[in-house]
Amino acid sequence: MQAETIKIKAIVTRAVPYRESDMIVTLVGVEEGRLTATARGCLKPKAKLRYAAEPLNFGEYVLSGKNGKYVVTECNQIESFSAVTADLDRYYAAFMALEALDKLSREPQPRIFMRTLTCLGDLAYATDKDSSAIVTEFLKDILTESGNALDFGHCGVCRCDLEEEAYFSDRDGVVCKHCKSFDSIPIPPDVRSYICGRPADVQTAAKANILLSNLVYQMTGVRIGAHYFTEQL
Ligand SMILES: [Zn+2]
Incomplete structure (x- = not known):
């Protein structure tokens, strides 16, 4: 079978060393979803494709191969998001977002891909925004783009305006x-109003993010950033 060459816009979500100087990279393509490729020789000093095997690198990749076994032959970097390394919180948040994209991309997810780029761009450059607030937006976006948008302002059953405590149930969403x-998950009032866009302290934001990551798990079956979220408390 003839080797094929494909050109994809993709981001590196993981990279592990392989043999003496190769890396196996996990790429998520905007239109292709998740795939793996070998970046040959990129651990050698002065390797020209070193950056193409760095997690967070977003670029136009040229891959060649067959039967799903690809080798990276070229990469034109679009964005490295390397500014996130200046702050540990933002760095961990960026890796949480990469993990989410990776796990949700068994099938192509162009919309979740775009939301991930927005999140990474904010973590890298929107220094006026708190990293926990950027993560909150991202988790809400994931729920929306995976077809699980939740209304935190109104009861999913009787449609009343939610004011005090609220609850989440698998069947009805957010309810009064x-x-x-009996098995609904309680949502404290301060957490709920923060998710609706009102200001809150860092602790409340951290609790909201744990709750939202839990809801992502309940609704998509994908568990993300378990370590990241508990570290924030
Ligand atoms: Zn109700």
Whole structure:
């Protein structure tokens, strides 16, 4: 079978050393979803494709291969997002976002891909925004783009305006105390109003992000950033 050459816009979500100087990179393509490729010789000093095997690198990759076994032959970098390394919180948040994209991209997810780029761009350059607020936006975006948008302002059953405590149930989404069922997850009032866009302290934001990552797990089956979220508390 003839080797094929494909050109894809992709981001590196993981990279592990292989043999003496190669790396196996996991790429998520905008239109292709997740695939793996070998970046040959990139651990050698002065290797010209070193950056193409760095997690967070976003670029136009040229891959050649067959039967899903690819080798990176070229990469034109579009963005490195390397500014996130200046702050440890932002760095960890960026890796949480990469992990989410990786795990959700068994099938191509162009919209989640774009939301991930926005999140990484904000973490790298929007220094006026708090990293936990950027993560909150990202988690809400994931819920929306995976077809699980939640309304935190109104009860999913009786449609009343939510004011005090609220609850999450698999079946009905976010509901009021009158409509909750025995196994609903409680959502504290400060967490709920923060998710609706009102200001909150860092602790509340951290709790909200744990809750949202839990809801992502409940609704998509994908567990993300377990370590990242508990570290924030
Ligand atoms: Zn209700």
